[in-house]
Amino acid sequence: MISVFPNIIKNAISVVKPNQKVIMDMEYLKLITFICFLGTIQGDLIKCPSYGSKTIALEGEHVRIRCKLCNASTPLVLSDLQTNGFSINWFKDISNGDRVELLGKTGRITFEGTSLGFWPAFVNDTGRYSCSVSNRTYNIMSAGTTLNVQKNKGFCRGNIYPFSQYIGKSITLPCPKLEDYSNKENNIKWLKDCKGNVHTGTKYVIRKVEERNAGKYLCLLSLENGGVRYNVTRLLKLTTKESVEPFKPKLVYPVEEQIELKLGEEREFECKAIVGYKMNDYCLLYWDFTNSGNATVHESPERIVIEDNRTSLVRPLVFTRIQAEHLNQPFKCVLDCPETNQIGNIILLERGTSETGPTILLLIIAVAIIIIVSVTYVKFKIYFALCFRDFTSRDETLEDNKEYDAYVLLLKSNETLLSAKEETFALELLPEILEQKFGYRLCIFERDVLPGGASANDILSYINKCRRLIIVLCAESMADDSSMYELMTGLHQALVERLIKPILIEYNPVRDITILPQSLQLILRSNRRVKWRSASLSQNSYFWKKMRYLMPAKHIKASEYCQN
Known part of the structure; x- marks a missing residue:
């Protein structure tokens, strides 16, 4: 069998370098293996199995079909066979079951090494193609390749290669089935939705897929033959999917x-x-x-x-x-x-030995007690304070060099006369309870200031002798000149110099406090305001208890006020 192919064996041995061990190049070993396989074949024609491959192309574009034998031969081996005396012939099946040989020397259909090229392909080129490798003695026929040339319905329309990727991931889009153009792949242009050029090169890499990346991508390779340029295109479609994080147990x-x-x-x-x-x-x-x-x-x-x-x-x-x-x-x-x-x-x-339960129970009880004590103190603060004063016999009036406990100021109106009821309250009822029942000493302008001695200096001197300033407010109307001077003097002492603390008695309900002086409005909004009601006549009423609370602490003998 070796004698049949002396030239091929001689060429294979000649590749051994003199300075290295006698090891044949692997590609030539493949070549010799294939030749030995041919030498064992009996007969003139060896057919491959009927199955083959399929190629889809668009009318008007260049397409190339490769000769594929049914054994383990490679394109390199086939090329070496062609250079060593083996011929490659192409055939196309016709309707009656026979095949016709393609010349492929010149013109639109050409032989390119081990490939068959169409410049360009037409719809009537659709059919089944096969190749044969032969010398003078042996002939081996390849499996058939079906070429399907489709009508070109316009740019970006044709056979689609689908791809998909999750949003946020990377993807590499290859230009499929361009193995026969490996030396020209860097000239491939990529078009998004067949409009703008987005990349040039073998592959298009999207490092972080976004929703806007979805669409059609056309990779286009332009080739020249006989002064005319022909396209080879592949259409890809990329769909994006919402990224789903893998479930972690x-x-x-x-x-x-x-x-x-x-x-x-x-x-x-x-x-x-x-x-x-x-x-x-x-x-x-x-x-x-x-x-x-x-x-x-x-x-x-x-x-x-x-x-x-x-x-x-x-x-x-x-x-x-x-x-x-x-x-x-x-x-x-x-x-x-x-x-x-x-x-x-x-x-x-x-159960019963856990320390958590008793701790939580004690905490709940403590919080409840604090809340109850706080509410009780706020509601009954005045009562507690008065009882504490009586119990401790506390007296704030000792050794402060003040003659009076409070200066009583009755605001009079220029427009209306005070009623007998208001006069009675300010000049009779108020001193009767505070002086006779609780032991306070009041300075009342109408009662204690002698006629003709009501000068401004006299009023100021009387206020300076007092520990509190009681203002009886009967109506919203402004006071007359004399009352206004007393009011301003007292308020200056109370709010600015802080020498005297005010007590405001709201005898009649005040409907609009905005017409009152600003300083008087501040007292109305404070806790030093006491409202008179018809039920306040009893000396054990809330009105008199708050009056005692706002007045200086003074020891009285009676302890009956602690009981209510």
Whole structure:
């Protein structure tokens, strides 16, 4: 068999370099193997199996078909066969089952090494093509290649190669089936939606896919033949998908549990873990605990539960009888998966021995007591203060060099005369209770200032002798000149110099306080305001208790006021 191919063997041996071991080039070994295979074939024509490949092209574009033999030969081997005396012929099947040989020397259909080229392809080129490799003695026929040339319906229309990727991921878009143009791949242009050029090169890489990247991509290779340029195009379609994070198994129960129970009880605790949207065979769920041969605690078989399209594992831990040795030690539930390892604990406590319950109860009681005391103090603060004064016999009037406890100012109106009731209150009822019942000494302008001695200096000197300034407000109308001077003098002492504390008695309801002086409005909004009501006639009423609270602390003998 070797004698049949002396030239080929001679060429194969000649590639051995003199300074190296005698090792044949692997490609030539392939060549010799294929020739030996041919030498063992009996007969003139060897046919390959009927199956073959399919090529789709668009009318008007260049297309190339490669000669593919049915053995393990490579394009390099076929090229070497052609240079060493083997010829390659192409045939096209015709309707009656025969085939016609293609010349392919010149013109639109050409031979290009081991390939058949169409410059360009037309619809009537559609058919089945095959090639043969032969010398004078042997002939081997390839499997058929079906060429389907489709009507060109316009740019960016034709056979589509689909691709998809999740948003946020990267993708590399190749230009498919351009192996025959490996030396020209860098000239490929990429068009998005067949409009703008977005890339030039073999592959188009999108490092972070966004929704706007979805669409059609046309990779276009332009070739020249006989002074005319022809296109080779491939149309790809990229669809984007919302990124879905892989589900990570999670231990649901227990986490860190403390459970109170009674000794002797029978209890069962279920360890539960969600493992995904389908069964995860690589996850283990089990209980880890110290068991010194005690049959009162054991694991039950694992259960699989499907909830909301998610698969969960459940592993029960059964106590047939709670014993003292089970208390205050962890029973661990372990979820062991390749991507995670999680542990949850259950600690059993004897009911009634937990320190948490009493602590919480004491805290609730303390908060309740604080709230009750606060509300009680706010509501009954005046009563507590008066009782404390009487109990301790506290007296603020000693050794302060003041002659009067309070200066009484009755605001008079220029437009209206005071009624007898208002006069009676200011000049009779007020001093009767405060002076005769509670022992205070009041300075009343109408009563204590002698006629002809009501100069400005006299009024100021009387106010300076007092510890409080009682203002009786009967109406919203402005006071007359004399009352206004007394008011301004007293308010200056009270609000600016802080030498005297004001007490405002609202005898009649004030409907509009905005017509009053600003300083008087401030007192009306303060806690030093007392409202007179018809029920205030009793000396044990709230009105008189607040008056005593606002007046200086002064010891009185009577203790009956502490009782209400």
